[in-house]
Amino acid sequence: MERDTQAQTTPAPWWKGAVIYQIYPRSFQDSNADGIGDLAGITQRLPHVASLGVDAIWLSPFFTSPMKDFGYDIADYCNVDPTFGTLADFDALIERAHALGLKVIIDQVYAHTSDAHAWFRESRQSRHNAHADWYVWADPRPDGSPPSNWQSVFGGPAWTWDARRRQYYMHNFLSSQPQLNVHNPAVQDALLASAKFWLDRGVDGFRVDAINFAMHDPALTDNPPAPPGLRTRPFDYQLKVHNQSHPDIPGFLRRLRALLDTYGATFTVAEVGGPDPIPEMRAFTADDRHLNSAYSFAFLYAERLTPQVVASALADWPDQPGLGWPSWALTNHDSPRGLSRWAAPEHRPAFARMTMLMLMGLRGNPFLYYGEELGLTQVDIPFEELQDPEAIANWPLTLSRDGARTPMAWEAQAPNLGFSTAKPWLRTGADHSALAVDRQEADPDSLLNLTRRLVAWRKADPALRLGRLERIEADGDLLSFERWHDNRRIRLAFNFGTTPRALGLEGTPLVAVNGACAETLPPFGGIAIEG
Numbered sequence: 237m238e239r240d241t242q243a244q245t246t247p248a249p250w251w252k253g254a255v256i257y258q259i260y261p262r263s264f265q266d267s268n269a270d271g272i273g274d275l276a277g278i279t280q281r282l283p284h285v286a287s288l289g290v291d292a293i294w295l296s297p298f299f300t301s302p303m304k305d306f307g308y309d310i311a312d313y314c315n316v317d318p319t320f321g322t323l324a325d326f327d328a329l330i331e332r333a334h335a336l337g338l339k340v341i342i343d344q345v346y347a348h349t350s351d352a353h354a355w356f357r358e359s360r361q362s363r364h365n366a367h368a369d370w371y372v373w374a375d376p377r378p379d380g381s382p383p384s385n386w387q388s389v390f391g392g393p394a395w396t397w398d399a400r401r402r403q404y405y406m407h408n409f410l411s412s413q414p415q416l417n418v419h420n421p422a423v424q425d426a427l428l429a430s431a432k433f434w435l436d437r438g439v440d441g442f443r444v445d446a447i448n449f450a451m452h453d454p455a456l457t458d459n460p461p462a463p464p465g466l467r468t469r470p471f472d473y474q475l476k477v478h479n480q481s482h483p484d485i486p487g488f489l490r491r492l493r494a495l496l497d498t499y500g501a502t503f504t505v506a507e508v509g510g511p512d513p514i515p516e517m518r519a520f521t522a523d524d525r526h527l528n529s530a531y532s533f534a535f536l537y538a539e540r541l542t543p544q545v546v547a548s549a550l551a552d553w554p555d556q557p558g559l560g561w562p563s564w565a566l567t568n569h570d571s572p573r574g575l576s577r578w579a580a581p582e583h584r585p586a587f588a589r590m591t592m593l594m595l596m597g598l599r600g601n602p603f604l605y606y607g608e609e610l611g612l613t614q615v616d617i618p619f620e621e622l623q624d625p626e627a628i629a630n631w632p633l634t635l636s637r638d639g640a641r642t643p644m645a646w647e648a649q650a651p652n653l654g655f656s657t658a659k660p661w662l663r664t665g666a667d668h669s670a671l672a673v674d675r676q677e678a679d680p681d682s683l684l685n686l687t688r689r690l691v692a693w694r695k696a697d698p699a700l701r702l703g704r705l706e707r708i709e710a711d712g713d714l715l716s717f718e719r720w721h722d723n724r725r726i727r728l729a730f731n732f733g734t735t736p737r738a739l740g741l742e743g744t745p746l747v748a749v750n751g752a753c754a755e756t757l758p759p760f761g762g763i764a765i766e767g
Contacts, residue, residue, distance in 0.1 A: 251441065251503035251528060251601065252561065253701030254291035255691050256341065258605045260569045261298050261320055262306065263643050266656035273643070273655070275316065275325040279332050281646075284673065288609060289691040292339035292503070294443050296569055298326070302352050304412045305625060308343075308445065309350035313430035323437075330438040339440035341503060346427050346488075347449040348413040355426075356414050360398050360405070370423050372406035372415040374456055384456040386479040387470040391629045394479060408449050408479060410625060418450045424488055428495055435496070441503030442496075444527065447489070448508050448516050451482035468633040476510065486519050489526045505529040505563050505601070514552050521560025529563045529601055536571040541578045541591070543715035543732055547708045550717065553600065555704045562600035566591060567608060573640045576614035583734070584611065586760035588683050589749040590730055593762040596690040597719065597728045599705035607644055609687040610676060614639040615665040623662065638662055648672040686749070693747055699726050713737065714757070728764045731757035743767025 265277030275298060285293055297307030298320040307317070316323050333340050349356055359367040374383035374395075382395035382404050388411075395404040396411040406415040416423055431442065459474040467473055489506075496502045504527040506520045517530035534549035535541060553562040566574040579587035588611040595602045617638045622628050627636035645668040646654030653664050653672055669675075676682035694700045703721035713733030719726045726746065731737045737757045743765040745754055752761030 248702055249501045249503075249528075250291065250339065251501070253599075253694075254339075254503075254601055255289070255596070255694065256292045256294050256563075256601055256603050257285050257288065257290045258294045258296065258565075258568060258603055259285075260296045260606060260641055262661060263641050263655070264606055265644065265646070266658065266660070269656060269658045271656050271658040271660050272319055274319065275321040275329050279325070279329045281644075282329075282332050282336055282338065286336040286338055288604075288688055289695060290338070290604065291695075292341055292440065293333060294341040294603070295343065297343045297345065302350055302412065304350070305410055306623070308345055309348075309352075309410065309413050310345055311350040311352040312354075313349075313427075314433045327437060334438070339503070340438070341441040341443055341505075342434060342439050343445050344427075344431060344442045345445045346416065346418060347446045348407065348409060348415050351412045351414055359414075360400055363401055363403070369420055370417055370426075372417050372452060373401060373403045374406070375403055384478070385458045385474070386456075387459075387474055389469070389471050390626050391469050391471070393470075406452065406479075408446075415452070416450070418488060419454065419482075419484065424491060428491060431492065431495060435499050435502070440501075441505075441528075443505050443507060443531065444489075444492075445507050446509070447485065447506050447520065448510065448513070449480045450488065451485050452480065453478040453482060468630055481510075481516060485516075486522070486526060489520055493526055503528050505531050507531050509533050518560055523558050527560075529561045531563045531565065531603070535564065535566050535574070536568060539577065541566075541574065541732070543710035543713065543730070546594070546715055547710035547717075550598070550705060550708050555599070562598075563603060564595060564598050564600050565603035565605065566595060567605045567640060568603070569605070569641055570637055571640060572637075573605075573608075573612060573614040575611060576639075583760065584613065585683070586750045589686055590732075590760045590762040592683065592687055592690055593747060593749050593764070594715070594728070594730055596694045597700060597717075597726075597764060599703065599719065602694075604687075605640075609684050610645060610668075610671045610673065611683045612642075612645060612668055612671060613665060615642045615663065615668075617642075617662065621663065642668075645669065645672040646674065648675045690747065697721075697726070699724055724766070726764055726766050728762070729757060730762040731760060734759045736761075739763070741765050 262273045264273045265281045266273050267276040299310045300312035300315045300317045301307045301309050316326055330340055355367045355370050358365050359371050382393050386394035388394040389409050394406055397404055407413050457478040459478050462475050506527045508517045508530055521527050521530050538545050575584045617636050624637045642662045643655035643660045643664050648669045652660050676684035699719045699721035703719045706718045708717045714737050716729040739757050741754045746764045746766055748763040750761045751758045752763040
């Protein structure tokens, strides 16, 4: 079948189709024996990341913070928390990463700060100071109650009383994470200045955290109730139409993009959560004036990963002019590890191999979460050891994020799996020793070595990195789609079930997992065929 050519007159930017590896700094490698991972530890382990063949790393927050939300409560946008090291350690990390051919992406949190930030400390002193309007303050209602019915993600009202100003301040998350007033041009200027600080230090892009929370309805209109459904938090009882998702957010993102463009081929990806994120994701990545990509939640909280779930998510991102470029992740620091959610223990090795092939076959940017290349599972953290404020507040109804943040498994027989010589901040997984890097390095058929082969295959093939995605089909347990570049076609098919499926494709097999072939897909079989 003839296709229009996709030959490009200019090379694609480095980030388009890139594979990005997320590192949670607290849990990757401890270099100073305090039980917490740090920047120097990351630098020490970068050769492992480079060996995967990925294009970039994404570092979760390492900025100065009281750590009430483990770095997403920033007290200084332009410094490193002593837990993780120093600015010199960060500079050394950048230098080493670039020497290994890795780009570096860092988090930027623009919706809120810590209450320990100097901006907020001054803002709360009075209604008349240099930072008085940098946060969202409001008078109480006549009966003294909060100015709106908005609820916070972590439980309870999104408003906390401050006697110094005799006003409430807003917080979509913890009460120690006051909401920035990003409607204020001075606040935008300060945030852009912090972005410039890190760009000048050599970072290659940003993952913009919770950006749909960055602006609110200034009229403080009450949110309407949500339809009946499963509710574990007060936050779930409302439709969040007024405390977030303001139509002025894209205007701020245009300012951010204009700054980034002065630095060349940088990369920005938006985090946009919520029950209906697609319109916002598209608005935040539209044309060439906004962010480059949006980070999909389609798989992160899916109770089951099925062909229908995948097909629906892919259909939301057709290859159309002006429509943004998607990014995909199966798990991250905010979601339970996918293998534990989606596969029975006896099926997890095969399921991991199939989903790794699927992820590397998608149009967009695949994100790998540290340990995903090993098949790490969710760790059961008992209540008395929980660190995650959301899990503590909503226990036992909310799955703990801590279980996906446990230490990386480096050496099967080493204390704490080679992560630290001290007691780790979270326990290691009981089954992670058998999955450790040193064990898998010695096995040519391990998931680790398969991941390396699949990443190399993707990087070498323009159809996978840049090509169109067409003919998405979900038939029971069978998922299939096609990737096209110029007139070349790659067909991919996956069996999500435990019963073999007849396939009968013609062409040249390129990659197959779990015994798949052109005629048959065994349970959890996956195959890519050219032609």
